[in-house]
Amino acid sequence: MPELPEVETTVRGLARYLDGARIERLTLRRADLRRPFPEGLVQAMSGAEVTGLGRRAKYGLIHTGRGTTLVFHLGMSGRWRIEPEELGKHDHLVIETASGHRLSLCDPRRFGSVDLVDTVTLDSWPTFAALGPEPLGDVFSVSHLTAALAGRAAAIKQMLLDQRIVAGLGNIYVCEALFRAGINPCKAAGKVTRPALARLVPAIKDVLGEAIEAGGSTLRDYAQPDGQLGYFSKRFDVYDREGQPCSRCGAPIGRIVQGGRSTWFCQKCQK
DNA sequence: CACGATACCTGTAAGC
């Protein structure tokens, strides 16, 4: 489940193999993911030196010495495999480095994407220009959130999933942050009180920070880039815990559907 | 413009 912490973990893992490396070749094993791979991707990356890696929201960045950046999104099911024994039907893009490492972008559902963007204009690239602030940065504050949510009638859960409000949260960490802050996910975003928002902002930063520390979260088939399994399971308080006791009050965790997606929450603790 | 519904695609697990 690639939300922000998983992408951050992925980028850090990739950096061990790619930062400073020369890409011997990049090969495509099909023509598209959610969209076609960009024109000229193979030529742009093959032979290029990787000058750094980064992340914006849920997007991973591979910067090259040629002034272009490969921007990848993992969608729902994407992950990078490091030194795969053999390539499977979902290994759609492969990078081989001059030092002999092989990395593959594997995405069974193909909701992910790959783009090629001029590095100097990354911030004004339309996809990035539309994003809200990074939740772990100083710009994301109580005053930012207050202003962004003012007058909004949609549920706070929905608003936090909107990448224009804050960029990088997904279904899991929104549920977890709202639990920590004691906020009912159905509450109209514009009516969440200032004290509640003052709890929510640090709750978001804390839950993301802890997940990054834990090495990304830990659903089912999600693995760190090198494929190593068995990193510590981060325990969720509410996500996917319908019917189980609330860690704070013991009441059973409830599940509702908002915008076609499940929301888990404690009806007693979250008002 | 704000908001909700739907589409995209495949794998897995649950139910019958």
Place this chain on the structure above:
DNA sequence: TGCTTACAGGTATCGT
């Protein structure tokens, strides 16, 4: 065991 259905980490787009 086999078939069918529901659901899954996200985002873009199309209605109303």
